Amino acid sequence: MTETEHVRGRVRRVTRRILLGDLAERIDRLEAEVDECRRLHLRLAELTDVVQELLVPLSAQDPDRVKAVLDRYSDELGS
């Protein structure tokens, strides 16, 4: 980066800050927060699937049934 480009960049940044306050930073932060919320969908889906598929059969406390359910669930996950 040349010195001129460097100075131009600084001027641009300072101008932006003066004109827009911290709006750009707030948008970045909001985007990050939206991303964070979106990422919870996959975690929640995984967790719900495990609970729904395994909880009831496991609570039956039938050892053979528990083994069969665990084996089948893990074998059918694909790769």
Added chain:
Amino acid sequence: MTAESGPGRVDDVGLRVEAPAEGLVDVFLDERRIWSFRPRDVAARDGDLWVVPWPTDLVPFLVGEGRVTVRVPDDEAPAFDGVVRLGGGSGPISVVDSYGRPMVVESSGRLAVIFGSDAVPDRVLDTVEDVLGRLNAAGVSAFPAYGTLLGAVRDGALIGHDSDADLAYISEFSAPVDVMRESFRLQRLLERAGYRTMRYSGGAIKIEVVEEDGFVRGVDVFSGFLLDGHLGLMGELFVPFEREWLLPLGTMDLAGRTLSVPAEPERLLEATYGPSWRVPDPAFRYEKPEATDRRLSNWFRGTRVKRPEWDRRYSMARFTRPAHMGPHALAQHLAEREGADTTVVEVGCGRGQDAYWLAGRGHRTYAFDFASAGYAALDAAATAEGRPVSYHTLNLLDLRHTLAWGARLSRLTGPRAMLARHVLDATNIRGRRHLFRLARMTLGGGGRLYADIVTGDPHAPSLAGTLLYPLDPELVAEEAAELGGRVVEAEQVTTEHTGQPPVGASSLETTAYRMVMEWGA
């Protein structure tokens, strides 16, 4: 060498051709098309010519002599035509797979065996028909999508330059969490029907179809949903869309089969390929808006970090390195410290040689990796020999894999130990936490986890191409402690290189940081 014609040049580096930036360029080897591209996507400008490097995956095949023709479809004269010698070889250049099938560079840059115009891939079509039937019966509205829908609408056939089939369905759910739960359920349904599946994301799976000669093709199944006037369709689209354009489904013929299709398939094709979707384009590339990519990635993705790289490494290793290699030092370290009656659980087994060796010494062994191509050869050998080892796929980035296998392994009886050679440093924080969760569940009755990691400079030459990322041992110890693990042994050790030693390395040895962690009873 025959005379060359056309203004272009072809050499080991690539092509130098004159062509319009936005236009299509086809490259033929001995009159067979092997690659199509748009200069603006892959080339740099040098005066009047475009300088186009060969695609990386194609380079190993470009050894020998062959007639290369470069054509801009609307031009009468080729941009280049001549017999060239490449890669210092002398025999004919041949771009074929291990079954001798011609391969083509796809728009992604990867080599693939395309459908071509002659043979009808019956098993793929059987699968398409059967899976659509199963999905529609399971409560979603399923249809061919992407290239498969394009082929059906345009020609009533699969597209010759396509290499797999694409299906999609519209869920009745709108929230991504519910769409993913449904996708998990549908994957189980397909596994139970005997299909082998692989998950791309929370909203996409691949069905592996083995053709009669053993060649494996993919039938991809993408989740779709309607949300706030938009169609979300993995893995490319989030666009304004009307429900009536999709439902109720109609029917259409594809290679003699009657299949369900969207109510107005043209609408979906235009949303996918743009207004020029009727014109065939083998170099088409999806250009997803950044907002769509962020949206779909954050909702649905994150369970396949570095997976394509590992798959590629193992698919190449099958041809270049024998599977029957001796054990790594870490496996020997474990064997010296644990009794012969100890059951070993190895996570990240790679080619599988440590599990194979440990089983040969009498240890009941469970070996896991998220890429099954690595261990396939030793899995088959161990089964044939009756060694007490079983190989399974396990994706540490998927909580379901971790918890289900953790529950299953928690039921092991007798002493047990775990082996994780260069796993912590190959995955991310979620993978590390899940590994320690798995250790807590597996070793809850007491037992040790043996791990090697790399430390120090991430740009060290010895790490080039290893797919490993150095870690701070203190951080690893803290993360293990959060899940009940205690470091009982930690030292810098001299050990073997991970993967191929870097070019110019004088020794096969390198260093690793060895950590043995214990979970109490």
